[in-house]
Amino acid sequence: xxxxxxxxxxxxxxxxxxxxxxxxxTWCLANVVSPAGGDTLxxxxxxxxxxxxAAMDSAGYMMTSDVLASxxxxxxxxxxxxxxxxxxxxxxxxxxxxxxxxxxxxPRDVVCDAAEKLAADLLVxxxxxxxxxxxxxxGSVSNHCAQNCKCPVLVVKxxxx
Amino acid sequence: xxxxxxxxxxxxxxxxxxxxxxxxxTWCLANVVSPAGGDTLxxxxxxxxxxxxAAMDSAGYMMTSDVLASxxxxxxxxxxxxxxxxxxxxxxxxxxxxxxxxxxxxPRDVVCDAAEKLAADLLVxxxxxxxxxxxxxxGSVSNHCAQNCKCPVLVVKxxxx
Numbered sequence: 329x330x331x332x333x334x335x336x337x338x339x340x341x342x343x344x345x346x347x348x349x350x351x352x353x354t355w356c357l358a359n360v361v362s363p364a365g366g367d368t369l370x371x372x373x374x375x376x377x378x379x380x381x382a383a384m385d386s387a388g389y390m391m392t393s394d395v396l397a398s399x400x401x402x403x404x405x406x407x408x409x410x411x412x413x414x415x416x417x418x419x420x421x422x423x424x425x426x427x428x429x430x431x432x433x434x435p436r437d438v439v440c441d442a443a444e445k446l447a448a449d450l451l452v453x454x455x456x457x458x459x460x461x462x463x464x465x466x467g468s469v470s471n472h473c474a475q476n477c478k479c480p481v482l483v484v485k486x487x488x489x
Numbered sequence: 490x491x492x493x494x495x496x497x498x499x500x501x502x503x504x505x506x507x508x509x510x511x512x513x514x515t516w517c518l519a520n521v522v523s524p525a526g527g528d529t530l531x532x533x534x535x536x537x538x539x540x541x542x543a544a545m546d547s548a549g550y551m552m553t554s555d556v557l558a559s560x561x562x563x564x565x566x567x568x569x570x571x572x573x574x575x576x577x578x579x580x581x582x583x584x585x586x587x588x589x590x591x592x593x594x595x596p597r598d599v600v601c602d603a604a605e606k607l608a609a610d611l612l613v614x615x616x617x618x619x620x621x622x623x624x625x626x627x628g629s630v631s632n633h634c635a636q637n638c639k640c641p642v643l644v645v646k647x648x649x650x
Contacts (some may be wrong), residue, residue, distance in 0.1 A: 337520070355641060359498070359611070360521065441549050450520070455636065475616065480516060480645040483635040 336366045340479075342439045342469070345410040348454030352484035353414055356452045357421050360482070365450045370446055371414045373430045374438035375407045431441035431463040436472040448479045455485040496612040497527045503600045503630070504534045506571040510614030513645035514575055517613045518582050521643070526584035529561075531607055532575045534591045535599035536568045597633040609640045616646040 341353050353371075361367050411428055418426045429446075431438045443451045446452065455470050474481045500521065502514050514532075522528050572589055579587045590607075592599045604612045614633050635642045 337496075352641075359641075367524055467635065470635060474631060474644040475629070475636050478646060478648065480513075482641060482643045484641040485639060486640065 336368075337362075338368050338370065338420075338446055339450045339452060340372055340439075340443045340446055340448040341368045341414070342434070342435070342451070342473075343410055343414040343455035344454075345406050345413075346454065348484070348486040349415060349458055350409075350417060351486040352452055352454040352482075354419050355425070355484050356482070357418065360450065360452070361424050363423065368425040368427065369418060369430045370442070370448070371411060372417075372439055372442040373407055373411050373414075373428070374435035375430055375432045376403050390476065406473045424469065435469045437478075439469065439473055440477050443473070443477045443479055448477075450480050450482060451477055452482045452484065455483050497503060497529075498523075499529050499531065499607055500613060501531045501533055501600075501604045501607055501609040502575070502610045502613070503596070503614035503634075504532045504565050504575040505573055505596070505615070506574075507615065508517065509617055509645070509647040510571075511533075511574060511578060513613055513615040513643075514578050516645050517643070518579065518585070521611065521613070522585050524578040524584065529586040529588065531603070531609070532572060532579075532587065532589045533600055533603040534568055534575075534589070535596035536591055536593045537564050538593050538595070541596050571605045596630045598639075600634055601632065601638050604634070604640055609638075610636050611641050611643060613643045613645065616644050 339356065341356055343349050343353065356369075361369065407430060411430060415426060416429070418424060429442055431442070439451070439453065443449075451473060453470050453473060456468070470481070470483045474483060500517065503541075504510050504514065504519055520555045522530065568591060572591060575585060576589070579585060588604055592603070600612070600614065603609075612634060614631050614634060617629070631642075635644060
């Protein structure tokens, strides 16, 4: 762990397609990342896993391989857009080294595993990422990470306008 | 909200008698507080409310006023020791302005209300404060704050030795 503010820390930021995740990243860039440089941000994005579509299929939907391919293409495009947007937010902070990591799976596992694997000094995430439905069934991603990741976890909420 | 790292932010740190809360404060001092100065730390401590003892009494314990006074004195001493320890940790960082706030009540309410009232830019806390029993009955204080406080919440876990 870094011994002084901003000396070569590895900060993992969970990125999804929502506004709150963008706000969390912006807050981190303004308030946590050292203006003197030396920190590395790793933007981690969890792509929705295929089983979601398989489950829809078994519930009675007819999914031809064309439809599946189209759904998959759409999911990939959403992922790419989320990561691109996050990278653009970082572009104003040239003193920060930025890396990206995209993995398929449950965001709770993807984000916690990434923080662990990368030996993160800090994990930053929005409070309500990954949508209402997912949260209702799986529980809050941020609560899960705050309890289960070994590193400090910063949960950022988007202020109401 | 501060626009650059460490320019006059008000950072609330939840303080209890545990080692994890001390670790969270230390981590915050090393990693969040600006070495250039300008930030204010507010150490917030929730003192256990009297109803805890009243409930013990109604469960069949004999509590004379002497015993109650003694229990109360002990609780006050524990609170004072927790706040003093936190202040000592801050003493190595003379560039930080330190304030303290002690309130009686459920720590979830005390900490969230303090963050709100003080218009905190950030709330810092340990993951497992305020004891196992309290957590089992009331839920995790850090989960509650991460979901309900408006400001960003940093949850710090003490690494296992």
